[in-house]
Amino acid sequence: MEKLYSVGIDVGTSTTQVVFSELCVADTSGHFRIPEAKITDKRVLYRSPIHPTPLLDFTRIDADALRQIVATEYKNAGISVGGTDTGAVIITGESARKENAAAVLAGLSGFAGKFVVATAGPDLESRIAGQGSGAQEFSRMRKCGVVNLDIGGGTTNLAFFQSGDFVGCSCYDIGGKMLQIASGGTLSAMSHSAQNALRYLNLRLTIGTVPERRVLEKLATVLADELATAAQGKTSALLEKLRTPGSSLPPARVFADSRISYSGGVADCIWDDTLSELAYGDFGVYLGKAIRGNVLSERVLRSEETIRATVIGAGSHTTELSGSTVHYSSAELFPLQDIPVYAASSEQEAALWRGDCADFAQDFLNFIHQTDSPHAAVELNGKANPGYRELTLLARALVRSLTGQPLIILLHEDNAKVLGQLMRPLAGGRALIVLDSIYAGANTYLDIGKPVLGGMTLPVIVKTLILGV
């Protein structure tokens, strides 16, 4: 068994948090089978206090103050900078849309260790919040459907799980900081989404005045109902107005008996009835109370993690392991960072299996030119039970169409070792990496860490780098 140390940093709309965790990696297969490396245990070693995200003004994050927070948390945890093997910095909700988000991320990513990624995007955010909250684990243990709603300051991220599998997600601009209320009780700021929702409902609130309680409660009730609709995988006219740009549509089918779990800062407002309505100077408590009164509450689970779900997800669930039978020409190639992924279309893949690479080669070359990266990974589906002849044709077609090095191939099916073995003699000494059990998809990037468990498997992070969409 080996241990990997992982850091998770989440810069959210209203809060910034850091956690350190350890991931145990072991071969879980018996003596008489092909090895199977798995992450067998995840343990959170240190949780930082919840810091307010430092802002310079409404459109910019205070990068220096943020670096200071993270540096202090490394010190408090007793972990040296660069003492982590893997991890993720993520910038979520409204923060991702700040003017300087990309620069802030880049700064933090470099600071927090070598194999730490900067990543963002509503879909990934939904998934890791659902993993960090414990919703996925519940779904796996009970073999049931669970929908996790992570309600933060700026957005609500929905993640749908079925028997432990992530089956889809969606994201809406609904959150506690939609309306900000100053200490005197006057309305101090309103998000675009709040304005949209109010206009749709024919309600009116004016900045600088004390908002009418009736209006706040009406808005909260409507939004709680809308979230309940969204949790069933359905949509409505208002939800479409509030959908976060760049987020996915929910999965086509959600089991009728799916359980519901809530995480994020607003989740704490659902259960705590001692909170005064203006405890956080925003709309969060109203929203939490409205959700509590909602009809779906009988199917609601208490999440293991609420406000820390996203950061724990970022620290413990972003790293996956490749399949345990893989091929790479040298361990010296790693770590590799920011490799763009080219997902071959099913037509292209079918042609490659027939040994025909004309279409694919041209497309791949164009892709490389667009990315400014010296190399890119090709993602293929692979075959569940491929034959010898078709594999040799595929190996030949791939070697012929890929330029530069290392050649990097990702497969879903368990084909990596054999494809690597067949490609190696054809590659003429070019470095070669073939991994399986990795699902990346278009518009993603990969980080690949150093091999673990005696070279059996490699830690991989799939990330999206979509900022300010």
Added chain:
Amino acid sequence: MNEQALRRLTDAITDTVLRKIATGSKDGKAEAAANKITALPSTVNDDITRMKQSTSARIAVGRAGARLRTDTYLAFRADHAAARDAVLLDVNLDFLARLGLESVSTRCADKNEFLTRPDLGRVFPHESLEKIHTLNPEPVDVLVYLADGLSSRAVEANGETILPILLEGLRGTGLKVGQPFFVCYGRVGTMEEITQTVGAAVTCVLLGERPGLGSAESMSAYFAYNAHPGMSESGRTVISNIYAGGINAAEAGAYLTEALERAFREKKSGV
């Protein structure tokens, strides 16, 4: 009745019953039963579907009075027939010709003797050993061969993929690889006399596993460094479940290449 005939019959009966239900049969009882099934609350159906998806075991198959439903019973009979076929049928000669494999036999005279006398399935008559020696006149680093074991189906389903990948991979590592062949009525222990005859450092046999009702196509690879008569079972390494539902034959071939190369380099095998 053989497997194919049983499957055809199952399909035909299921088809007829379904059509009767669909067209509104006069048999009120059947109709009521059908309605009862569809009237289950959807959450229960979802649960059953999920349970069934998690295993290949025959769970939640329902019943007809005190006994199994006809389609369940026939599917069971068909799977059982497939398992029996896999044990009792011989490996197809065309298959061996396609792979260019010579066939040698152990001391078992027929299938029945092979199944009842495990000891004879490990040893060879003189002519067989001579034939193996003619195929491999010089000592080799690694020798790989196929044997029927308890499932001829497994050999036919996986042999054509795993063997060329394994041989090509081993040659790529620069090892001297022996000429493969096929052993009829062969058990794992055949590697002992064969290793002595050829003078192989590492010997690997690919053979059919005892079929279950889930799959009749599963193959195992057993290999040993310096196999010899009287060696202990713990001296052998095994990789099992090589079939479409376990590890696919191609990937297993690549993994085995590395494992055999390592056994040769480190001069050891077993647990």
